[in-house]
Amino acid sequence: MKTKRQVQKEATRLHILETAYHIYAEEGFSATTNRIARAASVSHGTIFVHFPTVENLIVCLLDDFNAEINGQLHGLSEKNEQLETFLEAHINVLIRYEAFYKRLISEVNGLPQEAKFVFINMQSVVSFHFNQVIERCKKEKTIKEIPMHIIFNSWLGLVHYYLTNSYLFTEGSVLTEYKEELICNFIKLIKK
């Protein structure tokens, strides 16, 4: 059985991670440990009791985030779904984490190498599901003869473009606002 101390410690750790998630989502990954400590109502030193370095904090955060996203994506391609349904499900997952995901894709290049690996893993999981669905479409001959990776990169490129340049489009959630337009036009592009 867990002692009161262990429970408390885990709770603090989780609380720091959750606070960091929100701060990073709103202020970007250049937000300081000081900022996070204050927002979490925890002393500055406490951060380093749980994470040896900021980089480690970020990597732990991304690991958790990755697991969460993967969980939500799980089984998304098996249900014999339509392409349209799949794309919508994908966007819906992103909407749930939009602010943080947006920061992630636009700042991942400045993050520690380990963080990049986690990000690559995220991309490859999406890619896997995407492939499944597109392969099915290709068999049904409803879409053009274009290499799989180009189709995937066009989709992710389009979605990421709207996210990173969201200030050009709207003040709120770009994905919520442009979801239908993106999906319907992307399908037009790849259909015969």
Next chain:
Amino acid sequence: MKTKRQVQKEATRLHILETAYHIYAEEGFSATTNRIARAASVSHGTIFVHFPTVENLIVCLLDDFNAEINGQLHGLSEKNEQLETFLEAHINVLIRYEAFYKRLISEVNGLPQEAKFVFINMQSVVSFHFNQVIERCKKEKTIKEIPMHIIFNSWLGLVHYYLTNSYLFTEGSVLTEYKEELICNFIKLIKK
């Protein structure tokens, strides 16, 4: 007529800008004034003789860059060109400045507001030429009925995606390596 001093001063200013361009291209915009001063073989204080703040240095640099790109893009859409030729010309311009452009698109969100405005201007100039060419194609009924902005954003999204994730594709210049593939498949996507 210009005095020796004026000439020297302008030369130094330009030298700092050119050095900053290369340093930023290679190390990103978090490179320090110290780093730039050393690379330019100029004292740290000299930077601030020519530019009141780092932010100002960056904005001046982007202004020059913007002018250069616009100059190269000038008249690109008037020559009654094919879509394919236009896309290739666009990529060729980007290749010339690939390292810097890559940093710019992936770090622009962290740059001062003024820098963002310059960037938006760059995008809109490209957009203008793109529109001209696509309008012509639309009249010839060779491409699909899809809103202009979606076509434009798909193209830029695809190109930017390859640039920001270049480490997934190749070690050298992604654009040089994937130029034909990108152009040819993008055309397949938008053609009827």
Next chain:
DNA sequence: AAAGTCACTGAGCATGGAGTCAATGAAATG
């Protein structure tokens, strides 16, 4: 209940950044 453990604290340290300024000497001026 006494002794020991350890999560948490916050003042403090080392580092490195942007920006300042008195000093220098070459160039311009009279």
Next chain:
DNA sequence: CATTTCATTGACTCCATGCTCAGTGACTTT
């Protein structure tokens, strides 16, 4: 030639950041 101007210098200040560590007291163990 004497005087003034000014581009350049680099040591300096100020400040923020990541990280440390001796101290504290609630919790655990014996």
